[in-house]
Amino acid sequence: MLMEKIAELFIILILVSVVLNVSSPFIKFAIKLYSFQSLMLALYILIGAVHFNSINLYGSFVITVIFKVILIPYFLFKTLKRVKMDKEIDMYIGIPEAVVFAGSLTLLSNLIAQKIVTAGITFGAFVFTISLATFLIGAMLMITRKTLFSQIIGFLTIDNAIFLAANSITHGMPLLVELGVLFDLFVSILILSILILNLKRSAAA
Amino acid sequence: MYELVLILPAVALIFSVFTDVLLMSYLQLIISTFVFLTVVAISLSFHAITVFFGGLFFVDYINLVILITVSILELFVAFYSFGYVRTEIKHGLSKRKFKFYYFWKNLFIFSMMASIMSNNLGIYWTGLEATTLATALLVSFNRTKESFEATWKYVIMCSVGIAIGLFAIVILYFTTSQVYGESMKSLSFINIIQAGSELDKNFLMLAFILALVGFGTKVGFAPMHNWLPDAHSQGPSPVSALLSGVLLNTALLGILRFYQINASAGIYYPRYFLIGFGFLTILVSALSIIKQKDYKRLFAFSSMENMGLIALGFGVGGIAVVGSLFQILFHALNKGALFLSSGNVLAVTHERKIDKIRSLSKHFPVTGLMLLFGVMGISGMPPFAMFLGEIYIMFGVFKTNIWFGFLVFLLLIFIFAGLFSKILKMYIGVKDGENGQQNENKADSGTRKGKQNKGEKEIHPFMLYVPLILLLISSILLFYMPSPFLHIVKSASAEFGGKIIF
Numbered sequence: 224m225l226m227e228k229i230a231e232l233f234i235i236l237i238l239v240s241v242v243l244n245v246s247s248p249f250i251k252f253a254i255k256l257y258s259f260q261s262l263m264l265a266l267y268i269l270i271g272a273v274h275f276n277s278i279n280l281y282g283s284f285v286i287t288v289i290f291k292v293i294l295i296p297y298f299l300f301k302t303l304k305r306v307k308m309d310k311e312i313d314m315y316i317g318i319p320e321a322v323v324f325a326g327s328l329t330l331l332s333n334l335i336a337q338k339i340v341t342a343g344i345t346f347g348a349f350v351f352t353i354s355l356a357t358f359l360i361g362a363m364l365m366i367t368r369k370t371l372f373s374q375i376i377g378f379l380t381i382d383n384a385i386f387l388a389a390n391s392i393t394h395g396m397p398l399l400v401e402l403g404v405l406f407d408l409f410v411s412i413l414i415l416s417i418l419i420l421n422l423k424r425s426a427a428a
Numbered sequence: 429m430y431e432l433v434l435i436l437p438a439v440a441l442i443f444s445v446f447t448d449v450l451l452m453s454y455l456q457l458i459i460s461t462f463v464f465l466t467v468v469a470i471s472l473s474f475h476a477i478t479v480f481f482g483g484l485f486f487v488d489y490i491n492l493v494i495l496i497t498v499s500i501l502e503l504f505v506a507f508y509s510f511g512y513v514r515t516e517i518k519h520g521l522s523k524r525k526f527k528f529y530y531f532w533k534n535l536f537i538f539s540m541m542a543s544i545m546s547n548n549l550g551i552y553w554t555g556l557e558a559t560t561l562a563t564a565l566l567v568s569f570n571r572t573k574e575s576f577e578a579t580w581k582y583v584i585m586c587s588v589g590i591a592i593g594l595f596a597i598v599i600l601y602f603t604t605s606q607v608y609g610e611s612m613k614s615l616s617f618i619n620i621i622q623a624g625s626e627l628d629k630n631f632l633m634l635a636f637i638l639a640l641v642g643f644g645t646k647v648g649f650a651p652m653h654n655w656l657p658d659a660h661s662q663g664p665s666p667v668s669a670l671l672s673g674v675l676l677n678t679a680l681l682g683i684l685r686f687y688q689i690n691a692s693a694g695i696y697y698p699r700y701f702l703i704g705f706g707f708l709t710i711l712v713s714a715l716s717i718i719k720q721k722d723y724k725r726l727f728a729f730s731s732m733e734n735m736g737l738i739a740l741g742f743g744v745g746g747i748a749v750v751g752s753l754f755q756i757l758f759h760a761l762n763k764g765a766l767f768l769s770s771g772n773v774l775a776v777t778h779e780r781k782i783d784k785i786r787s788l789s790k791h792f793p794v795t796g797l798m799l800l801f802g803v804m805g806i807s808g809m810p811p812f813a814m815f816l817g818e819i820y821i822m823f824g825v826f827k828t829n830i831w832f833g834f835l836v837f838l839l840l841i842f843i844f845a846g847l848f849s850k851i852l853k854m855y856i857g858v859k860d861g862e863n864g865q866q867n868e869n870k871a872d873s874g875t876r877k878g879k880q881n882k883g884e885k886e887i888h889p890f891m892l893y894v895p896l897i898l899l900l901i902s903s904i905l906l907f908y909m910p911s912p913f914l915h916i917v918k919s920a921s922a923e924f925g926g927k928i929i930f
Contacts (some may be wrong), residue, residue: 314469337697339634356596365588374584381591389598393605396598400550404594407557411587415565418580427575 226274233267235249236354241360245325246318250372254299255380261291264383268390275394283395290405295412300414306423313369321367328363341354350391357384371419382408430480430487437538444530449523452530453510460506479547486547486618487792488774493753494544494681497760498674503855504536504894505666508768511888512666513715515775536562540678548820550596552682567663575814585655593682595715596638602629605660617685624692632690636698637745648732650708654765656732661724665771672731672767673760679922682829684742694868704745714839717846722780727766730806733843734759741821742924748824749921755817759901762814765898766802769795772891782785782850786859789793796855798895798907805902807844815907
């Protein structure tokens, strides 16, 4: 019971970090928040692993920490330093409106989750709601902001949401598949970083 | 024998890291030929689903059709690249740049093969995402601002799209894990099909819709298509041919797998989604083709139209499925010929705009004629095999609803008119400067003419004749279909419920 409460705390922190991301115009802070959010995801997976005593989930915890908490934010910070982008982000809609939108998306995903989710899922409809809300807010981040970095952050948020769903409605995908998915994600971040550098260079020239 | 299809591209990948470009182009020819021969041997001896590499990969009739398509187009692209590399190096591109060309191309082929033959949906996903990443740096090969922007759009849109596809796989995994428990078996396609009737129908339907939207982004279905024309037109022409000809089909395979799983559970209404998306794609591409100004974008939209037609065929079912399966191969051959021959024009003139290219009949006699014939083929005119695919699909569509068939037919005429008006202008049109003001600025037009007059002589002969042979094969296939291939297509269509008596 206590474990379930702690797990719920971690999940709520994921949603909080996403909403904070919506409300902040700083790219550096957004990357830090992503790292924090991934750490919360990893800890959630760890609690699942202890609870079910599943080797698969322990492995999933380790690779999530390595790829999502350490490697991807590290490379994003490195790219940010190279680009020397100013920290303010251009947006299509203002921050207050975006936060209100994020709130209504959370409500909407609660409605959807109650329709879809039936009994028998690990932590009930709660996790699914949060994961759906994270997914939608991540998509909103992508379309409301103009900077290339926020598109990456939005994409990573969407990916975290899918991982949360995978680890909540099942005990995680098979380790081989999860490793492949994370590796692909990592390489795509590398390629997007290279593209950002080149786009910046060709815009300056 | 089946393992070779995966091992050979991996070997080529390793070689491409260490060897020189010119040497690598010879090696590539050998390896691509061997891949092709292996696939031919497989398709000649194939009679039932075969599993290899410990159940992670398999070959059945449906992915065999796509496998044949990939291996044929890859063989021709390898020959074309042989000439392409030499021509571009002669024009002053550095050799170092082409080292990456072969590396990424082989990685692309390898991940595409892995994705096509995967029995495990997780591996399918990984392979498909890897194709996006491998082709990303090929699309931005020219290192211009436009190409970087196109690549950015391509990677971001396809990654997000495929992430939605991953959501579909997660939901499917949840559904199947209630039958098989949480193991690799719950992701294995063969096992999922066997347990079809025991699965939760609501979740299967949800998974199909997510997969359709997610993988559909990579196929280029209409509302999610806007990365496609940019990415396909910016890459080097051999890569464009591979992207348009086979990568779209690889993504479509994912949707078809989810479709099959739904069908095995007794859910048949996903086909209406396929019909809807297919029709919308044809509509959007028909409207876009008419106002295109860039000839490679024109062909990219035409690929979109053909993917829409293929999806429509699978949705309609019956005889149209046979047409769609034919269309997968024929479209690859024809679109390959078009992109490769447009690559010849691009390699000499370095010009993408339709308005800037005129009188191809004079300066590019062979290539110009091939473009003309290729457009004839792509719009489904008889001496080329796509006629066969399109007539089957249209027959199926007309059989379901005559007015709907009429509408699709009208759109096809639109596309035909759009393509021909552009290409004919390029082929026999005359430049404004060349006709009237010839006397006034003779020197200017003289130098320009001199530059264009070199035309085809600058190009490596392989680049000239590979598209020609592709078109020739396409033409021969209309009159003589090899019976093993016919058997494969018939068996594959039977898996979609298309029963046809030839």
